[in-house]
Amino acid sequence: MRDVLQIGGKELTSRLFLGTGKFSSNRLIPEVVRSSGAQVVTMALRRIDREYGEENIASYIPGDCILMPNTSGARNAGEAVRIARLARAAGCGDWVKIEVIKDNRYLLPDNYETIRATEILAREGFVVLPYMSPDLTAARSLAEAGAAAVMPLGAPIGSNRGLKTRELVRILIEEIPLPIIVDAGIGRPSEAAEAMEMGAAAVLVNTAIATAGDPVSMARAFGLAVEAGRAAFLSEPGEISDYARASSPLTGFLRD
Amino acid sequence: MKITLNGRDEALPEGVTLAGLISFKGINPQSVIVEHNNKLVKSEEWDGIVLNEGDRLEILRLVGGG
Secondary structure, three states: OOOOOOEEOEEOEEEEEEEOOOOOHHHHHHHHHHHHHOOOEEEEEEEEEHHHOOOOOHHHHHOEEEEEEEEEEEEEEHHHHHHHHHHHHHOOOEHHHHHHHHOOOOEEEOHHHHHHHHHHHHOOOOOOEEOOOHHHHHHHHHHHHHHOOEEEOOOOOOOOOOOOOOHHHHHHHOOOOOEEEOOOOOOOOHHHHHHHHHHOOOEEEEEHHHOOOHHHHHHHHHHHHHHHHHHHHHHOOOOOOOOOOOOOOOOOOOOO | OEEEEOOOOEEEEOOOOOEEEEEEEEEEEEEEEEEEOOOOHHHHHHHHHHHHOOEEEEEEEEEEOO
């Protein structure tokens, strides 16, 4: 059976989405994309500044990848909509990751404004993937608003703390008839694998790869973990028991 | 003449075109996205846009992000 993830009319064979922030050099990015196997790559739109250098990040992303600009920096739906429209007009395509954040300490998303932005952009034909705090009611509203997938956080952005929201993400996976993509907080490949074993459709990883000692090798590790977790999910893991259940026969022992 | 460039006041001589400003700032035209009075303008149009008092200009770039 061919296992593909369908979003926005595209068929993805990789379930690892990659963020491009915080790499020590943009020159690493093509190799990181290749070793991760990622087919969807995120980026941000900013006013020019010496801090960001003179390069357009898109020129480092292999041409066959789907670009998914984010709306980071937006503090309300209106700002997110503006960024999304600019990115599309600039040639980034129809995909957009909605990110609306007012809280600077934990960078937790504003679900209400995110729903409003999703509604507007979905109506304009965008493929909208909203980053959200895992909440069932908000996720249902996002689905009704036309989101193509829902992206709950695992832990605060860039924290590498792992899948802290597992119980809430599990509920979204069960209840929401859209791909659930765990975005933010995943720090180790084992955590990515756990999300996939639970039935997440994909994971989005940036900091854990970008800040690793060897980002290219870590990207490969995440790619393998996501594949392993997905294969495990599809294989229907066995039952969990409180007591031992012998794996070897309990008869025919060689003893008196 | 004053315009607002990326949210800040910027004094410019009269008659400067958008293309002229980009080149004066030493910006690689391939690497930026320009919004003029809330409308995205493609690089082919920059030559024909003469900046006026009170214009709002955003010069943006795609950068790494998650």
